[in-house]
Amino acid sequence: MSTITILNGIPDNSFAEFESGMERAANAGDSDREINIIRLRDLDIRYCTGCWDCWVKTPGLCAQRDDMEIVYRTVMRSDLIVFLSPLTLGFVSALTKKTCDRMIPLVHPYIVVYRGEFHHKSRYEKYPKMGLMLIDPKRNEVDFQNTRDIFSRLSINLKTDLELALSLQGSEKEAYDAISSL
Amino acid sequence: MQFLLCNGSPRGKTGNSERIIDGLAEGLNAHENILIEKVLLNRTNEHSEAAARLAGADCAIIVFPLYTDAMPGMVMAFFEELTPHIGSLSNLSLGFIVQSGFPEKIQSLAVEKYLERLTELLGARYSGTAIFGGGMGMRKKRMEIIRELGASFVPGLAFDPVLLERTTGFVRLSPVGSKVMGVVASTALLQTPWIRSLKANGAYGRRDARPYEPQPPHL
Known part of the structure; x- marks a missing residue:
């Protein structure tokens, strides 16, 4: 059984049909997969303030006491996490970005050389693979590439790989097909 | 000429971004007829007002620390406030300073590409991005480069490419x-x-x- 978590960073109801397609695919009843969809806009997720308490005061625990607790627990028991966002000024939504920022308690403050670069040491033995789904009705290749490059770097920092990067126009069918193919 | 210096650090005035902004302002003030305003982007409830000020400026420089390989979430929230101005900021010159704890430039190159694209989407003129690696300490030499970046920004309204090469020692x-x-x-x-x-x-x-750490399932 594999566990897949979609971190849905769509900030409003603009893609309701797309979200409906995702839900339909997730509930299709595949016994080999558990698909969790976390709608980030429904949660209380605060900005990372750069306090570093999660590194030097309460190792592994963020100082913010909010709904990221749900995200952390679900992410760490997943085999694949997928950041889903509408293209917003050439990148992901602020909702998605602030969720990315809040991932730093999952790594250790200590510095190591990893893949020939300085990075933070792993805190956990295993991290989920990572994916990116970008909704862009115009499917702008430059914006997709720029966003994919940044998430590719994020995957290195989270000691994993960006296994999947999709540019989608936002239809219900695309959502169903994309989730079903995970 | 009206300059807007935007501090994108979630730590606000206590972070290195504020020191960078002070150094930039010092360099810019070497010129006459420069009016400098500052905004703190960690005041997220003031983003709308900050966006309006940016749209009315001749030049804006946005300074932020690298957070998970890009801008901090609250800076992205500020960018979202600029959506009504897409394609309309042709009178604006827009530059960026990115500082990261890690010393290599490679850590910030992906976001640099994005920042150039953001400027294009807004219809503004790209003034360049200065990348400072190993930004945990604001050493004297670094502060001198920052002041020089400010002083040489006028009249071209762009960072001096020679100085940009000096901001970070190595790519990887x-x-x-x-x-x-x-x-x-x-x-x-x-x-x-x-x-x-x-x-x-x-x-x-x-x-x-x-x-x-995931707990093993109970048998």
């Missing part, structure tokens, strides 16, 4: 450097500031905690 570790630093990182040497902070907070014994 060489294969030999990577091996050497790998050995150094395996000792306590690189970790000293972290070890010191952990001990000062009585947290050293818990440094390897894994609070979100």
Whole structure:
């Protein structure tokens, strides 16, 4: 059984049909997969303030006491996490970005050389693979590439790989097909 | 000429971004007829007002620390406020300064590409991005470069490309450097500031905690 978590960073109801397609695919009843969809806009997720308490005061625990607790627990028991966002000024939504920022308690403050670069040491033995789904009705290749490059770097920092990067126009069918193919 | 200097650090006035902005302002003030305004982007409830001020400026420079390989979430929230101005900021020159804790430039190159694209989407003129690696300490030499970046920004309204080459020493570790630093990182040497902070907070014994380790299912 594999566990897949979609971190849905769509900030409003603009893609309701797309979200409906995702839900339909997730509930299709595949016994080999558990698909969790976390709608980030429904949660209380605060900005990372750069306090570093999660590194030097309460190792592994963020100082913010909010709904990221749900995200952390679900992410760490997943085999694949997928950041889903509408293209917003050439990148992901602020909702998605602030969720990315809040991932730093999952790594250790200590510095190591990893893949020939300085990075933070792993805190956990295993991290989920990572994916990116970008909704862009115009499917702008430059914006997709720029966003994919940044998430590719994020995957290195989270000691994993960006296994999947999709540019989608936002239809219900695309959502169903994309989730079903995970 | 109206300049807007935007501090994108979630730490606000207490972070290195504020010192960079002060250095830039000092350099810019070497010229006459420069009016400098500053905004703190960690005041998220003031983003709308800040966006309006940016749209009315001749030049804006946005300074932020690298957070998970890009801008902090609250800076992206500020960018979202600029959506009504897409394609309409042709009178604006827009530059960026990105500082990261890691020393290599490679850590910030992906976001640099994005920032150039953002400027294009807004219809503004791109003034360049200065990348400062190893930004944990604002050394004297670094502050001098920042002041020079400000002083040379006028009249071209762009960062001096020669100075941009001096902001960060190297793009990435060489294969030999990577091996050497790998050995150094395996000792306590690189970790000293972290070890010191952990001990000062009585947290050293818990440094390897894994609070979100998945629990095995009950049989």
